[in-house]
Amino acid sequence: MDERKKNRLKRNLTNIIEEEEFFELLDSGRELRIKLGIDPTASLIHLGHLVLFFKLREFQEEGHTVCLIIGDFTAQIGDPSGRISARPKMKKEEVRENAKNILEKCMQFLVKEKTKVYYNSEWFESMSTSELFELFSKSTVAKIISRDDFKKRMEQNEPLFVHEFLYPFLQAYDSVVVRADIELGGNDQLFNLLLGREIMREYGLKPQVCITTPILEGLDGKLKMSKTYGNYISPDEKAEDIFGKLMGVDDNLIFKYAKLLGRYESDDEIEDLKKLHPFEAKIQIAFRITKILKGEEEAKRAMDWFNKVIREREIPEDIPEIEANEGDILQKVLKEKGFIKSVSEAIRITESGGIYINGEQIKEKFFQLKKGEYRVRIGKTKFVRVKVK
Numbered sequence: 609m610d611e612r613k614k615n616r617l618k619r620n621l622t623n624i625i626e627e628e629e630f631f632e633l634l635d636s637g638r639e640l641r642i643k644l645g646i647d648p649t650a651s652l653i654h655l656g657h658l659v660l661f662f663k664l665r666e667f668q669e670e671g672h673t674v675c676l677i678i679g680d681f682t683a684q685i686g687d688p689s690g691r692i693s694a695r696p697k698m699k700k701e702e703v704r705e706n707a708k709n710i711l712e713k714c715m716q717f718l719v720k721e722k723t724k725v726y727y728n729s730e731w732f733e734s735m736s737t738s739e740l741f742e743l744f745s746k747s748t749v750a751k752i753i754s755r756d757d758f759k760k761r762m763e764q765n766e767p768l769f770v771h772e773f774l775y776p777f778l779q780a781y782d783s784v785v786v787r788a789d790i791e792l793g794g795n796d797q798l799f800n801l802l803l804g805r806e807i808m809r810e811y812g813l814k815p816q817v818c819i820t821t822p823i824l825e826g827l828d829g830k831l832k833m834s835k836t837y838g839n840y841i842s843p844d845e846k847a848e849d850i851f852g853k854l855m856g857v858d859d860n861l862i863f864k865y866a867k868l869l870g871r872y873e874s875d876d877e878i879e880d881l882k883k884l885h886p887f888e889a890k891i892q893i894a895f896r897i898t899k900i901l902k903g904e905e906e907a908k909r910a911m912d913w914f915n916k917v918i919r920e921r922e923i924p925e926d927i928p929e930i931e932a933n934e935g936d937i938l939q940k941v942l943k944e945k946g947f948i949k950s951v952s953e954a955i956r957i958t959e960s961g962g963i964y965i966n967g968e969q970i971k972e973k974f975f976q977l978k979k980g981e982y983r984v985r986i987g988k989t990k991f992v993r994v995k996v997k
Contacts, residue, residue: 609634613670619875620663620868622795623820625802630817633789640672643788643816645779645800647679649698651709654840655897656824656833659868660792661717663821667790668722675786676714678707681729682778713844724786731785732778743777746810747803752776755799780804788816795820796832824868829858838949847902851910854894859886866893871900917991927983927991934996938963938975938984947992962987 614634624630633640644664664674683703711725735743752773753759761768776799783791783804791801801818808815823832826839833840841853857865867878870893881889891911899907932941939954948954955973957963963970964985982994 609670617666617670620659620821621819622822623798623818625805625818630790630819633817638789640667640789641675641786642667642672643675643677643783643786643791644793645677645679645682645782645791645797646707646710646714648683648703648707648710650835651706652835652840652842652844653710653713654833654835654842655865655869656794656826656840657714658717658843659821659824660794661714662869662871663792665718668719672722674718674723675788676711676723676725677782677786678711678725678727679779679782680704680707680727681732682775683707716843726782726786728778728782728785731781743781743807744774746807747777749773751803776800776803777807780807783808783816784811784813787813790817790819792819792821795823822864822868824864825861827853827856829861838953843901847898847906847910848913850901851894851898851907851914854897855890855914857890859890862890862893865897869900870896927993929993929995932977932994932996934977934979936977936996938965938970938977938982938994939973941977941994942984942986942992945992947986947990957987 614631617634618624618630642664644660668674680700680703683706684698684700707727715723753762755776758768758772760766779800780803782788784807788804788808791804793801798818798820801816801820805815805818825831826833826837827841828837828839831837831839841850843850845853854862854865863878863882866872866881867875870878872878881892884892894914895907895911898910902910930941930945932938939948939951939958942948942954943951948957954963958970958973958975961969961971963975965975965982967983977994977996979996982996984992984994986992
């Protein structure tokens with residue numbers, strides 16, 4: 609493989625273990641098997657997941673095969689990575705429905721002909737007790753409790769359950785079954801990936817190369833993008849919402865979004881963006897990512913919408929309309945109608961100056977509605993017309 613292609617596949621990776629083996633695989637001329645494990649504990653995907661899918665797509669474009677492991681069996685245990693408490697147990701039906709939805713969404717970003725899908729219940733549900741014990745004998749307790757998240761929980765006297773110890777073994781065994789050449793994951797998955805490398809060696813297989821991508825911070829600019837934290841952007845959202853949320857990303861963080869999601873050919877293009885006025889750079893990056901997710905026409909419409917509604921403070925004509933009664937509390941109405949997730953969130957948005965009525969910012973935590981018609985803006989991108997009887 610030529611150097612340009614190698615550099616493309618290496619780009620945006622934070623760990624390559626081992627790098628020499630990685631390049632040997634790329635030079636082998638073989639069609640490599642690139643593994644990614646997907647935990648179907650939720651059906652939503654967000655831009656943090658797309659960092660991984662976009663990297664997989666690059667491998668596919670160079671002729672390699674992606675092995676997607678849908679962890680329908682392991683999801684019933686729950687990945688303990690980064691957790692300060694055990695995950696709640698999930699029902700099989702819920703896991704299967706989530707898996708179906710996730711697979712449908714992630715296949716929009718992958719090459720179908722170069723993707724093989726596996727469900728790890730296919731092998732774990734038929735494994736005998738002796739086979740499981742054989743697997744669990746391949747590493748030590750000392751190694752498992754050395755991982756940072758387990759150490760923190762023990763230091764804080766948080767419960768650490770035996771079944772959580774077993775999860776990394778099961779994820780590692782997936783690599784044995786599919787005979788992965790390379791396993792991809794986020795930085796927070798490095799321990800699990802490395803154990804996969806160790807377990808493959810124990811089963812007499814050539815150990816996989818482990819590669820990781822950076823963790824993408826969410827809209828708050830601090831925490832990992834996650835549904836749990838409510839700081840995510842989903843490709844399922846409308847183009848206007850995606851564009852508007854990207855425009856709200858911190859000026860410095862937006863370049864990380866560009867690097868990981870913009871599919872630029874080189875870092876030089878990112879450096880050129882940094883030379884622009886921050887607002888102009890952000891417009892270009894938001895447009896490019898929205899175009900990748902929604903197509904050029906939708907991206908142009910979203911940019912026009914942003915310029916009119918946000919920059920010129922116009923209120924769109926085609927906004928949803930709801931009814932309320934005189935004396936109702938606006939924040940409660942917005943929650944009941946699904947525009948805000950909770951009353952506490954409504955109060956938080958109000959206190960941060962994010963709710964406007966007819967163009968005027970309101971500060972009352974419990975704004976009482978009077979008879980009439982209100983045009984309400986929630987944050988930067990949500991609008992609703994409230995008719996009060």
